[in-house]
Amino acid sequence: MPYKTLKDLPLEEYFGPGHRLCQGCGAGIIARLVTKVAGANTIIVNATGCVEVSTTFYPDTAWGVPYIHVAFENSAAAASGIRAAYNAMVRKGIVDKNPNVIVLAGDGGTADIGMQALSGALERGDHILYICYDNEAYMNTGIQRSGATPYGAWTTTSPPGKLSPGQKTTKKDLIGIAVSHGIKYAATATVAYLLDAANKIEKALNTPGATFMHFLSPCTPGWRIDTANSIKVSRLAVQTALWPLYEVVDGEYITTVKVPKRLPVIEYLKAQGRFRHLVNKPEEVAKIQAYADKLAEKFGYGPISP
Numbered sequence: 001m002p003y004k005t006l007k008d009l010p011l012e013e014y015f016g017p018g019h020r021l022c023q024g025c026g027a028g029i030i031a032r033l034v035t036k037v038a039g040a041n042t043i044i045v046n047a048t049g050c051v052e053v054s055t056t057f058y059p060d061t062a063w064g065v066p067y068i069h070v071a072f073e074n075s076a077a078a079a080s081g082i083r084a085a086y087n088a089m090v091r092k093g094i095v096d097k098n099p100n101v102i103v104l105a106g107d108g109g110t111a112d113i114g115m116q117a118l119s120g121a122l123e124r125g126d127h128i129l130y131i132c133y134d135n136e137a138y139m140n141t142g143i144q145r146s147g148a149t150p151y152g153a154w155t156t157t158s159p160p161g162k163l164s165p166g167q168k169t170t171k172k173d174l175i176g177i178a179v180s181h182g183i184k185y186a187a188t189a190t191v192a193y194l195l196d197a198a199n200k201i202e203k204a205l206n207t208p209g210a211t212f213m214h215f216l217s218p219c220t221p222g223w224r225i226d227t228a229n230s231i232k233v234s235r236l237a238v239q240t241a242l243w244p245l246y247e248v249v250d251g252e253y254i255t256t257v258k259v260p261k262r263l264p265v266i267e268y269l270k271a272q273g274r275f276r277h278l279v280n281k282p283e284e285v286a287k288i289q290a291y292a293d294k295l296a297e298k299f300g301y302g303p304i305s306p
């Protein structure tokens, strides 16, 4: 663990203030942390989405490292190509250092639209770090559901009503999908646990081959939360076991942040407007609680404690 406290993080900043992400946006915190840990010798490959539109307003850029915006479908393929080009340039002595190649893509760009390119890169084992910042919907285009939207959440395309709880399906298990490709390192993270996240980014970058990180990224307009509450809500996701923090090293699942006393999921649900329609429906809350209980069992989180 290279970082024991947040004070150990590099002071250098490669993701500047002046980006136009919302106040309280998780993705801005993730971009800042990732570039801090990765350092100057890094290339960011960014799929279409909030991060792209909000950090690259012509003629400005928030990026202090080389950055490329690619189409939604092919961010992992573009990263593979950059890696192959640098491998060749290092071999030929044109450059002496191989950069970190890091993809940043939303859940729409990962769980749905960019899945085939991601699968190809993971299966080939190209040495890239793919980071999905998961705000649990297509936020940039106005909050449409994705394959990573959780059960019961309101979005504009999963509206709750008499016959609908909101989103009708559960989230895709992106880590499970990534791990099934035989990669050596995958991890979950979120912005309320920055030290845990920083150490995972470092570990992923130092692991040969393809690595994958799944970051829960609060979205204040999409989750219907106050801008001041995004860290609190991200912490509640972990404390309720809806977002356990773990890593998968060579196929072995290891919990990195233990939660001996769990909170009931209602605490997470009632903190967000996107679940407002569910909080007085005990049968729906029970379904989400059962989902969290399974995760708690898998990752060794403790019992619910008042």
Ligand SMILES: Cc1ncc(C[n+]2csc(CCOP(=O)(O)OP(=O)(O)O)c2C)c(N)n1
Pocket (backbone or CB within 6 Å): 048, 049, 050, 051, 072, 073, 105, 106, 107, 108, 109, 110, 113, 135, 137, 138, 139, 140, 141, 146
């Ligand atoms: C192939 C394609 N389909 C749709 C769009 C329109 N589009 C641009 S951004 C976006 C939402 C992206 O969602 P996500 O990947 O979850 O990232 P977020 O906006 O939440 O950051 C969509 C649908 C597009 N640019 N390209």
